[in-house]
Amino acid sequence: MKVQLSHPERQVDVKGPKRVRELLRDLNLIPEAHLVIRGDDLVTEDEMLKDDDVVEVRPVISGGSGSSGSFGLFRLFG
Amino acid sequence: MRCKKCHEKAVIGLPRHNAAFCKPCFNEFVHDQVARAIKSERMFDPKDRILVAVSGGKDSLALWDILLKLGYRADALYVDLGIAGYSEKSCEKVERFADTVGKAHNASLLIHTVQEEEGAGIRELADLLHRPTCSACGTIKRYQFNRAAVEHDYDVMATGHNLDDEAARLLGNVLHWQDEYLDKQSPSLPASVEGFAKKVKPLYRLAEREIAAYAVLNRIDYIVEECPMAKGSKMLLYKEVLNRLETESPGTKQAFYWGFLEKQAKTQPAPASMAEKDQATLHPCATCGQPTTAEICSYCKMMARAKASTPH
Ligand SMILES: [Zn+2]
Ligand SMILES: [Zn+2]
Numbered sequence: 001m002k003v004q005l006s007h008p009e010r011q012v013d014v015k016g017p018k019r020v021r022e023l024l025r026d027l028n029l030i031p032e033a034h035l036v037i038r039g040d041d042l043v044t045e046d047e048m049l050k051d052d053d054v055v056e057v058r059p060v061i062s063g064g065s066g067s068s069g070s071f072g073l074f075r076l077f078g
Numbered sequence: 079m080r081c082k083k084c085h086e087k088a089v090i091g092l093p094r095h096n097a098a099f100c101k102p103c104f105n106e107f108v109h110d111q112v113a114r115a116i117k118s119e120r121m122f123d124p125k126d127r128i129l130v131a132v133s134g135g136k137d138s139l140a141l142w143d144i145l146l147k148l149g150y151r152a153d154a155l156y157v158d159l160g161i162a163g164y165s166e167k168s169c170e171k172v173e174r175f176a177d178t179v180g181k182a183h184n185a186s187l188l189i190h191t192v193q194e195e196e197g198a199g200i201r202e203l204a205d206l207l208h209r210p211t212c213s214a215c216g217t218i219k220r221y222q223f224n225r226a227a228v229e230h231d232y233d234v235m236a237t238g239h240n241l242d243d244e245a246a247r248l249l250g251n252v253l254h255w256q257d258e259y260l261d262k263q264s265p266s267l268p269a270s271v272e273g274f275a276k277k278v279k280p281l282y283r284l285a286e287r288e289i290a291a292y293a294v295l296n297r298i299d300y301i302v303e304e305c306p307m308a309k310g311s312k313m314l315l316y317k318e319v320l321n322r323l324e325t326e327s328p329g330t331k332q333a334f335y336w337g338f339l340e341k342q343a344k345t346q347p348a349p350a351s352m353a354e355k356d357q358a359t360l361h362p363c364a365t366c367g368q369p370t371t372a373e374i375c376s377y378c379k380m381m382a383r384a385k386a387s388t389p390h
Contacts, residue, residue: 006302006303007303007304030318030321030322030325031325032285032287032321032322032324032325033286033287033317033318033321034287035287035290035291035294037294040297041089042089042090042291042294042295043089044079044088044089044090044091044098045079045091046079046091047079058290058294058302059302060136060286060287060289060290060291061242061286061314061317061318
C-alpha cells in the first residue's frame with residue numbers, strides 16, 4: 001500500500017494486508033499522536049488495510065502557531 | 079470497532095474514555111465536552127460576544143466551528159505575522175473557513191497585519207531582538223488579541239488551547255518549578271483590570287488527536303505543516319513524551335492537567351483576591367495604555383528595540 005507521511009513530506013510503500021495498529025508500530029509512530037486517513041475517512045486501529053490501499057498518516061500536532069508556540073499565552077504582559 | 083452509543087461502525091477509538099464513536103456520535107461527544115467546559119468554568123453565555131483567536135491550524139478553526147454550531151456569537155481575529163511561506167497559506171485557510179462556515183452563521187473575521195502596523199515580519203523582529211522566534215510570536219499575538227478584544231468590545235476572548243497544550247505547558251512549568259505561572263494556567267481567566275479581556279480555553283477537555291479528528295471528519299481545511307519557526311521547540315518534545323505515556327497508559331494527560339486544576343481550585347485564593355492582586359500590580363503602559371506591571375509593556379519595549387536597531 002502507499003502511505004503518505006509528513007514532517008518531512010514523503011511516500012513509502014508498505015506490504016499489505018496489515019492492521020492500522022501494526023502499520024503505526026512498523027513506522028515507529030505513536031498512535032496518540034497520529035490519525036490514519038483513507039480517502040475522506042478515518043480508520044480505527046483494528047482495521048485491516050489492503051495491499052492496494054492508499055492511506056495518509058497525519059500527525060495531529062501541527063506545532064507552533066496559535067497553540068503551542070509559547071509557554072505563557074495567558075501570562076500577564078511583563 | 080463499533081460505536082459505543084449506536085453500534086454503527088466506529089471512525090475513532092478513544093482509549094482514555096474506553097470508547098469508540100461513529101461520526102455523528104463523535105461530533106456529539108466533542109460538542110458535549112466543549113459545552114461542559116463552558117458551563118463548568120463559567121466561560122460565557124449565549125448573549126456574550128466572543129472573539130476567537132484563529133491561526134489557520136486545526137484547534138482554532140475547530141473551536142470557531144464548534145462555538146458557531148453550539149449557537150454562540152463568535153467572531154474571529156487572525157494576526158498575520160508575515161512568516162514567509164507560512165502566513166499566506168494559513169491566512170488563506172482562515173479566509174476560506176470564514177467565507178463558508180463563518181458566513182453561514184453571520185460571523186465575521188478581523189485580520190491584523192504586523193508588517194503593516196510595525197513595518198516588519200516576525201523573523202526580522204526576532205533577528206533584531208535576538209529572541210527565540212516563538213517567544214516573540216507569543217508576545218505579539220497575546221498583545222494583538224487582547225487589544226482587539228478590548229477595543230472592539232468583545233466580552234471574552236477564546237483560544238484553541240487543547241488538553242495536550244495545557245498538559246505540556248504544565249509539565250514544562252513543573253519541570254522548571256515556575257510556580258509563578260501556575261496560577262495563570264486556568265482555562266478561564268477573568269478580566270481582572272480595565273484593559274484586560276476575559277480569556278477562556280473551551281477545548282481544554284479535548285485531546286489534540288480528537289480535535290484533529292473532528293477537523294478531518296467535518297472537512298475543516300486547516301494548515302497541517304508545522305510553523306517553520308517552531309521546529310525543535312521544547313513544547314513539541316513535552317507533547318511527544320506525554321503522548322508516549324498516554325499510549326502506554328490512557329488517561330495520563332487528563333489525570334495530570336485536570337488533577338492540577340482540581341488541586342488548584344481547592345488551594346487557590348478566590349478569583350476576587352486574584353483580581354485584587356492584579357489591580358495592585360498592573361497599570362497602563364506609558365506608550366500604548368495596555369495594562370502592564372512595568373512602565374512600558376513588553377510589546378512596546380520589543381517594538382521600540384526593533385525600531386532602534388533597524389538601519390535607517
Ligand atoms: Zn454512533
Ligand atoms: Zn504598551
